[in-house]
Amino acid sequence: MNFxxxxxxxxxTAVEVRNLSVRFGDFxxxxxxSFSVRRGETFGFLGANGAGKTTTIRVLCGLLRPAEGxxxxxGVSFDQGEQAVKSKVGYMSQKFTLYDxxxxxxxxxxxxxxRKLDTATYMRRRQELFDFIAFDRPLNTIVxxxxxxxxxxxxxxxxxxxxxxxVFLDEPTAGVTPASRSRFxxxxxxxxxxxxxxxxxxxxMDEAEQCDRIALMREGKILAxxxxxxxxxxxxPMPMLEFDPKEPLSFAEISEMATHEVFMFFEPxxxxxxxxxxxxxxxxxxxxxxxxxxxxxxxxxxxxxxxxQTVESEVA
Amino acid sequence: MxxxxxxxSIHGIRKIFGTNPALDGVTLELxxxxxxGVIGPEGAGKTTLLRIILxxxxxxxxTVEFQRGGERLDFEAIRPSVAYMPQTQSxxxxxxxxxHLDFFKELYGIPDDLFQEKREELxxxxxxxxxxxxxxxxxxxxxxxxxxxxxxxxxxxAVMLLDEPTxxxxxxxxxxxxxxxxRLLDQKILxxxxxxxMDEAERCGRVHxxxxxxxxxxxxxxxxxxxxxxxxFDELFLKRNARS
Numbered sequence: 001m002n003f004x005x006x007x008x009x010x011x012x013t014a015v016e017v018r019n020l021s022v023r024f025g026d027f028x029x030x031x032x033x034s035f036s037v038r039r040g041e042t043f044g045f046l047g048a049n050g051a052g053k054t055t056t057i058r059v060l061c062g063l064l065r066p067a068e069g070x071x072x073x074x075g076v077s078f079d080q081g082e083q084a085v086k087s088k089v090g091y092m093s094q095k096f097t098l099y100d101x102x103x104x105x106x107x108x109x110x111x112x113x114x115r116k117l118d119t120a121t122y123m124r125r126r127q128e129l130f131d132f133i134a135f136d137r138p139l140n141t142i143v144x145x146x147x148x149x150x151x152x153x154x155x156x157x158x159x160x161x162x163x164x165x166x167v168f169l170d171e172p173t174a175g176v177t178p179a180s181r182s183r184f185x186x187x188x189x190x191x192x193x194x195x196x197x198x199x200x201x202x203x204x205m206d207e208a209e210q211c212d213r214i215a216l217m218r219e220g221k222i223l224a225x226x227x228x229x230x231x232x233x234x235x236x237p238m239p240m241l242e243f244d245p246k247e248p249l250s251f252a253e254i255s256e257m258a259t260h261e262v263f264m265f266f267e268p269x270x271x272x273x274x275x276x277x278x279x280x281x282x283x284x285x286x287x288x289x290x291x292x293x294x295x296x297x298x299x300x301x302x303x304x305x306x307x308x309q310t311v312e313s314e315v316a
Numbered sequence: 317m318x319x320x321x322x323x324x325s326i327h328g329i330r331k332i333f334g335t336n337p338a339l340d341g342v343t344l345e346l347x348x349x350x351x352x353g354v355i356g357p358e359g360a361g362k363t364t365l366l367r368i369i370l371x372x373x374x375x376x377x378x379t380v381e382f383q384r385g386g387e388r389l390d391f392e393a394i395r396p397s398v399a400y401m402p403q404t405q406s407x408x409x410x411x412x413x414x415x416h417l418d419f420f421k422e423l424y425g426i427p428d429d430l431f432q433e434k435r436e437e438l439x440x441x442x443x444x445x446x447x448x449x450x451x452x453x454x455x456x457x458x459x460x461x462x463x464x465x466x467x468x469x470x471x472x473x474a475v476m477l478l479d480e481p482t483x484x485x486x487x488x489x490x491x492x493x494x495x496x497x498x499r500l501l502d503q504k505i506l507x508x509x510x511x512x513x514m515d516e517a518e519r520c521g522r523v524h525x526x527x528x529x530x531x532x533x534x535x536x537x538x539x540x541x542x543x544x545x546x547x548x549f550d551e552l553f554l555k556r557n558a559r560s
Contacts, residue, residue: 048486049446049458094457117476147358174484175403177358178512178553180524203458203486225318270518270548271537307487 014039014166014197015060020069022055029055030066037213039165040195042188044202046213048311051217053201054094057168060199061091074165074197087115090164092155098143104154105139108161115162122161129157133187149180156187166197173202178300185210205303214303216310224310232301235309236265236276238283240301243273243294252278262286264311274305282307320385321348322394322474322506324369329378331364331529336389338364339375340529346522348474349508351497353520355549357509360526362510363403366477369508370400384474399473403480405464409453413444413463416452420467431470441496443489457484465493469500476500478509482516494519514549523549527556 015037022030030052037043045053058064060073062085071078074088100106112122129135131154143151152172159167169188173181185207191198192212200211208214208228215225224231256264257273262283265276273294277283290296331339339361346352354362367373369380371391382389388450407416417438421431439445440524442462447455452463465481476497482490497507501521509520517523518537525533525540533540537549546552 016363048443048488049456049462050444054456139426171457171484178558203484203490205487207379268519270515304487308491311488 001029006216012039013037014041014074015043015199016070016072016171017056017060018061018070020056020071021067022052022064023067027097028220030059033069033220033222035215035216037166037197037199039197041212042191042192042198042200042210044200044208045217046202046208046214046307048219052220053217054170056184056217057091057170057199057201057316060085060091060166061168062086063091063170071285087162088165090159090162092166092167092169092172096176098151098155098158100144101142103140103142104146104299107143107154111158111161117162125161125163126157127159132160132190133157144310147180148176149183152176152180152184153187154233156184160191164196166199167191169198169200170186171201171203173204173207181207185287208303208307216307218311224306228303231303231306232312235306236301238264238276238278238280240265240274240276240305241296242269242299243275243290245272245294245298249293257290260286265305267303267305267308271304274302276301276305320474321504322397323347323383324475325379325381325383326365326369326381327379327381329365329368329375329380331361331368331373332376337367337529342378342526342531344524344531344534346506349501349504349521350495350506350521351501352506352508353511353517353523354508355514355517355523356526357553359385359528361529362526363479365506366400366479366510368427370398370477394475397471397474399468399471399476401464401468401476401478401481403483403500405460407452407460407463407467410451412449412451412518413455413466414448416463416467419469420470424471426470432515434470435487441492443468443492458489459498461485462489462493469496472503474505476505476507478507480510480512484510491515514553517549523550 013036017036018034020030020033021028034058034229047053055064059066059071064084073085076088078085102110108126109122117125133156135153137150146154156172173184181204186202187197202208211228213225213227214231216223226234260266262277263275265274266279267274324345326342329339329342330337342365352428354365356362364373368375382391382394384394411419417435444459444462447459452460456465457504461481461484468476483494485493501507511517520537523535523540524531541547541552542556544552546555
């Protein structure tokens with residue numbers, strides 16, 4: 001599996017994946033995927049549910065053996081044993097990995113013993129991490145009594161206890177409030193400032209916006225990989241417009257517009273619509289007609305627009 | 317297959333946990349044919365309100381009344397036409413998607429032909445068609461949510477209460493689920509959703525904003541935004557946060 005090319009490994013690459021495939025029976029969960037992540041980069045992994053994001057992460061954490069491909073994480077390849085990989089990575093899985101019936105202290109000291117940290121190191125790391133997440137609750141609080149947002153931060157602390165070089169966060173913010181999400185992302189930014197590599201999956205496009213680069217995945221394949229701005233430019237070469245209806249529209253009217261040949265993209269967003277056209281000339285011809293019904297202004301495409309256009313067009 | 321419209325009247329609901337009021341005097345009228353969105357920060361009382369409407373929890377004070385065609389109904393009489401999707405669902409980890417649908421078909425006593433039609437429609441909308449053999453315990457967070465919604469939608473409910481149905485669901489499936497909810501709304505049913513997505517809030521016919529157990533605003537989204545002098549619900553929340 002590994003064509004041991006450690007000479008070519010440079011210390012600026014945190015994750016390297018070449019032609020990775022994972023198969024469950026006849027089903028390719030991950031299908032010949034290649035990419036690399038720089039050290040200190042915040043790398044977003046986006047895709048429809050079931051696209052293969054979690055499977056990829058599980059391989060990179062040393063939890064799952066790939067069918068094919070070359071994988072190297074924090075300078076360690078699988079040939080050096082899964083344990084070697086595990087000591088270099090932290091993993092916060094989709095379901096919070098804390099025991100509800102244990103206190104915060106019990107959860108963390110349990111994690112510390114799994115990670116074989118000595119007491120002094122554990123105590124020091126615990127303090128560092130509590131300072132890091134600005135945690136001020138009593139340590140004997142039962143985890144069940146914590147809010148979703150606090151649980152998530154303690155989970156993050158647990159995954160960082162052994163000071164990993166690369167941390168994998170699988171939908172860390174699902175189900176918590178916007179305020180907790182923004183707090184969590186300020187922690188991610190702090191990790192990046194400390195040169196930690198953060199590999200994160202999310203369905204929130206405002207979060208994806210904060211990543212250095214993003215990979216968009218569907219059905220086991222990477223469809224696009226670039227910076228958020230780079231993706232927006234390449235997916236939407238023409239300007240993006242916001243259509244604000246002057247009067248409420250019927251469903252029939254909306255459908256008619258959504259399929260109008262002038263648009264390459266026409267999608268509802270809240271009370272308004274985001275639209276991009278195929279050609280400037282085509283648009284100018286129909287513009288007066290639309291201006292009767294809508295207040296139109298130019299906006300920047302959102303990553304949600306990018307996601308929909310990329311993943312949808314692949315389906316069609 | 318149109319049903320007589322149902323109205324839910326919520327009057328003066330208070331719910332005290334220990335010494336904290338989770339709901340503090342909520343009065344609200346929910347009518348059919350609208351998508352009702354209950355929005356508000358964590359701990360505002362959204363889930364508590366849903367649970368009280370469903371009779372899963374008794375209020376400390378206040379009443380919930382169901383009416384159909386102007387006549388008052390016992391909750392027991394309406395129960396079979398109420399679908400509820402809780403935030404955290406208990407599906408069977410060892411049963412596959414297909415087995416779940418079969419199980420709920422039996423449970424709800426859905427005729428074969430109707431079931432086949434619904435099953436196909438729902439699998440297409442949720443894009444779970446190729447995963448029908450996968451056990452629920454091995455589904456991703458978003459797929460699990462979609463399975464829960466499918467199970468709730470197998471029946472043709474008159475009232476649907478959905479607690480954050482799209483949390484953890486990818487942007488495309490999120491849109492498709494909303495399109496599905498709108499299609500259901502054509503049958504003049506009553507849908508109540510809680511959501512943390514402000515674009516979804518804007519797409520509701522009526523929005524009810526809860527804060528610390530109190531209903532602080534209610535109305536048609538555009539009117540509500542105009543009244544608060546903001547362009548979007550995102551802005552509304554930022555403004556309210558800045559004030560408090």
